Amino acid sequence: METRKRERRSKLVRNFNKTILMAIFGIAIISLVPCAFSLASASQPINIFSMDSHDQQINAGEIASYRWVLFNNASSAYLIHVSVNPLSDKDWHATFNKDFITLSPDQDETIILNITTSRTMGTKDLSFVVVFNVTEMSEPTNTYQITQNIHLKIVSLFGTRAGENKLFGIWDNFLPSPFDTNYGAFIFTLIGWIVIALVIAFIIDPIVHRFTRKTKTELDDRLLKIIHGPLFAIIVLYGIVNSLEILNIPIDIIATIELIYSISMVIIIVWLAYRIYDNILIYYAKSFAKKTEMEIDDVLVPLFEKIGMIIIPLLGFTAILHILGFDVTVIIAGVGVLGLVIGLAAQSTLSNLFAGLQLLVDRPFKVGDLILMEDGEVCEVRKIGLRSITLYDIFKHSNIIIPNNEIANKKIINIVQPDRKYKRSVTVGVAYGSDVKKVESILLQAALEHPNVLKDEEHAPVVRFEDFGDSALIFTIYFWVDDVRNQWKATSDIRKKIDEKFREAGIEIPFPQRTVWLRQLEKDTQTK
Template structure:
């Protein structure tokens, strides 16, 4: 391996061997736009002395470069080290070639000033630059066929504009209507919506592409091309954001129709929330892409946003908990507006509105509007009286005096619940009358029967109790009430006796 030495000797003893940079690699390389290229050198100690080595690069401007390692020690344990320079060409370079100088500074470990300074010059040439070699050509790479005075770059520019204008019109008037005709034959409507949405944006994209690439036929300088391409990609990004939002909104509309139309819970509550979230997500994603197009480093911004997100999440954990609980209730749909719920507290409430943060309930018995946080509602046991249907089993308890004829009591109770219009008496829903326990002062019975509507449970139970009271009176069956005998002890009588 041949060795080439570039050195400037500072303090040092005459004749002492200096470090050496090996000729491991070329010093001029070519690379495609947006790609990276690497240079490698091996640094040899070449003496018994130990050195601390610093490596620095100058000259590549706004191009991204990385030196690995940029500091190392040459001593008895490490007599040589490989240094790698990696250069990243931006997507929109303003120069077709860049040159840089790599400076190696050697300092003996027992000295404070540099012992040697060596330099290496490198250059990078960019290939694949948009528009390169396309001057005065038309679509397909053919030379401009127009006669003078339009046989120059200006004529090629106008001819290309005309060709791309024609391609856009064919796409708008022929291709997309043809695709729309094909999508009509499918069962789903989403493909029809997609083709309809992209018709005009596709025309805009074709015109943009045609205009930008027609400009390159004029032989525009690479510095101007970089700015033009940034504007071009930003416009494409804007079209993409518009199409993404419209497509997502169309999908939500389709789901709303399948869920019951504009009056459904999805359309009234969940759809507006998803629309707002989609706007934030799409715009945020678009902003990140736009920053990258402009060459702005987004890693520090993302790191800061992550920290800020953690702070916000910690501060608003209750709000976020209610939000996600609301999303769960809206998607899982354990109840819908109009259903009657029996809460753990014993309250009977009709669902009025299921929101993102809270649910509004109407307390049937107390005539009150109850607003419960969704997190509270999602974490408690709830009975939905509207599911699986409106039928409900009602229990009525009654006690009779000890010594009463049990069979006679059961016969009376059976007659009481007969012929009631709201009580169901069919297979699977038969009434039940049972002697449940020997109470402190009564024989206790329980009636269980089904009503056809849970909202009638209180009225039917009241009617049944009235009938029981009336029938027991006629049959001379006593309904006892708790009695207690209290004996008062006379202390004077006890002492006198």
């Protein structure tokens, strides 16, 4: 038993000693790590961190970027000169955002290497050596170099299938000799595309037209008529380019051919888009606008037609500039600044434009309505445009053009709303002592006899004894005319009828008069 106890004790002691030794060893390692880092820092005071992969792949015409962050972990300032080898070629060139940088202690800077490639270059694998020459500014003799290797693969945009001797650029050439060469594949492919174009133009197109003629809508007929020519041109152009690319011709010639092909395709697509926009969208929009009573579509449809005439070719022009290698973002930014300048210069025009849209949406009046202006003029609305409104003065026989912003801020009375019936009145004075009931009867009879005066219960004429005037009893007859345009003739006719009936009845329409009593003069006469 004692022997076993001793063995257990010795085993525990050995385990404890091992644990103590491992703890001491771990502490020693941890304490040595800062020393290692400090030694490393002392050996290389400038740390360089790569932010991008050293192996990249881009298409020809694009820009490859490599970034490094440099950090000074020493106590002295350092000057770094960065260079790359090779620097340029006829198809590409390399540039740094900074060739020289100065780093103070604990300062960092970012170095960017941009490799710009040409759109017409072929597929290439490029290798570069980037050299960082580091010099301590306090000790110029203390210099060292850091080098990094980078790799860039550039994939050609043009002529990727050149010289492959494949029919239509897809299938291996199975033709017998002497047509088993690139030239044989070229001739066979070119003839094939011509046959495809002729089949579509003279066989498929008439068959499709035969089916579309049986449909009730003319949309399919109009669409086929529009796309017939452009589709044929697209097939012919693509067939020519596809055939030429089979030949093993220089990359610069292929690039020129595909550049012409791309520009031609943009022109065809822009022309096709405009034809569809104008002959289908605008056509049906105009047809719809004619069926509605709203003026907003009659104004907006021509506006969108003009906008399409500008926007669609402008987009095509932008696409062509992009194909030619211009930076479209700069052009768009310039157009944005130009638009801002034009907007500031055309504030009045834009104000009239939005006021016109407001008038078209709110519809306080429409074309053909009669409106009463603030100055008392009665005008007919002839045209509501986006910039101005055209009014016709029915009394002066003249057109008045008023900016929308101005008329939107004026008090306008639409005298044909809520309907074309209009209420008028005629005021007349009769001599004191006249028979009031007889006067009222004559006034009612004069209004009721007119054909344009409404006689139903809701709109029947009404006579009111308005006031005791200085020289007459004042009466007013209120009546409704059937149409606002008849108000002036009806009012004039009723005045004539009232005068005629008053004369027949012996009712006097007095003129203003005053009676003056000269009492002092009578007294003086009696005294004499």
